Amino acid sequence: MKKLTPYARERQLRLARKRMCRIRKKNIERRKSIKLRESFAILKAPDTFTISSVEKRHNLLRFLERLRETVVLRKHAIRIDFTATQKMITDGTLLFYAELCRLKRLGGGVKIRCIPPRNLKVAQVLKQVGIFDLVGYRRRIETTYADVIHWRSANGHEVIGEKFDEVLGHYDGQITEALSQKLYLGFTEAMTNCHHHAYIGVRPDGLNVEHEPKEWWMFSQEKDGWLTVVFCDLGIGIPGTLPIKKPSLWQRILTFGGQLDAHAIQEALIESRTRTGLHHRGKGLKQLVDVIAKVGGGQVNIFSNKGCFTLKSGSESIFQYKDDIYGTLINWRVPLGGLSDDSTRG
Structure with missing residues (x-):
């Protein structure tokens, strides 16, 4: 074997040291x-x-x-x-x-x-x-x-009507003015209900958090000519609110037997009254349900705790799930365009 010159030997040592440095660096990164x-x-x-x-x-x-x-x-x-x-x-x-x-x-x-x-x-x-x-x-x-691309989102703590434009202002001209007003009314009513009702107790999710901010969240989505608007709070739910604020109504619901959460949503809509007891308050959501009933193909789902109320093509139904969402979520679905203002009046 040919004997290495001092220069070649030094070069081999440098290369070996570099290889060892790379190996050590890789090992350190792998451990990290x-x-x-x-x-x-x-x-x-x-x-x-x-x-x-x-x-x-x-x-x-x-x-x-x-x-x-x-x-x-x-x-x-x-x-x-x-x-x-x-x-x-x-x-x-x-x-x-x-x-x-x-x-x-x-x-x-x-x-x-x-x-x-x-x-x-x-x-x-x-x-x-x-x-x-x-x-x-x-x-x-x-x-x-x-x-x-057409997903929009908003969230807040207060009743702020301007938030409506963050998620639905994009659809000006694509839905009738009358329907837009009804959606706005339902949206602000959902915020009002969240502010006055949703957080009056501790959410029973095992975390035992008290005095939470009265937060709400909202999405909108346009897909295949339909507008979907979803509103959510993480409070105690309509079935959790009624025993505290409307005990007589809750006692009547208890007589129904099963599907208590679903019946609670349905009866709360029928009652259409709020924590303040003012007759002009608390009707926005009910009015929204009524106007969706007049829109061809329109649909509303109200999920609260284990219950669900659905209005689809004018037909109402309720359903009781086994799993609890610990809150309330309202889902509106209406067609974009082709709606008559006359169909949304009343």
Whole structure:
């Protein structure tokens, strides 16, 4: 073997030292990555975010329960794994968004991060509505799906009519003035009910949080010629409010036997009165339900705790779920365009 010159020997030593430095650096990065993964609890998100389907609702609410326990009770950093998520429906997405906002407030700085979804449309929804911002995911995502571009969101603590324009001002001219006024009335009434009713007790979700801000959240979405508006609060729900504010009505509901939460929503709409007892208050939501009944194909779903009231094509129904959303979510769906002002009067 040819003997190395001093220069060649020194070069070989330099190369060996560089290789060792690269190996050490990789090992350090690998250990840091492992430590980072170990320091975060991994929570798999459901494949579908919705509260309408019995099975999908159960999966979502179980996921939210584990999320609350990890962040607030255990004070443990968490990474939400969206890799299996395929669909983001407005009702379940808004409930998740509201819960996430609340946990960011209650978590005391506990980190909430995510593993992004493989589904491109889901990623665009998470970006569009602000969920990626809440979990610190900063990668640039361009919204290309038409029905995702039209998602709008708003939230607040007070009864602020101007918030209506943040989510529905975009549709001026696409819905009739009469229907727009009814939607506005229903929206402000939902905020009023949230302010006066929703947070009069402790939300029974196991966290025992008192004196919470009277927060509400709202989404709107345009898809296939239809406008969907969803409003949510995380209070004690209509069935939780009635025993406190309207005990005589609640006693009557108890005589119905089963489906208590669903009956509570239906009876509260019939009663159409508020905590203040003023006859001109509390009718906005009822009026909204009535006007949707006159709109061809219009639909309203009112979810509260385990109950659901539905008005679709003029027909009313109620349903009782097994799983509790611990709050109230109102979902309006109306067609864009082609509506007569006459059809919304009355």
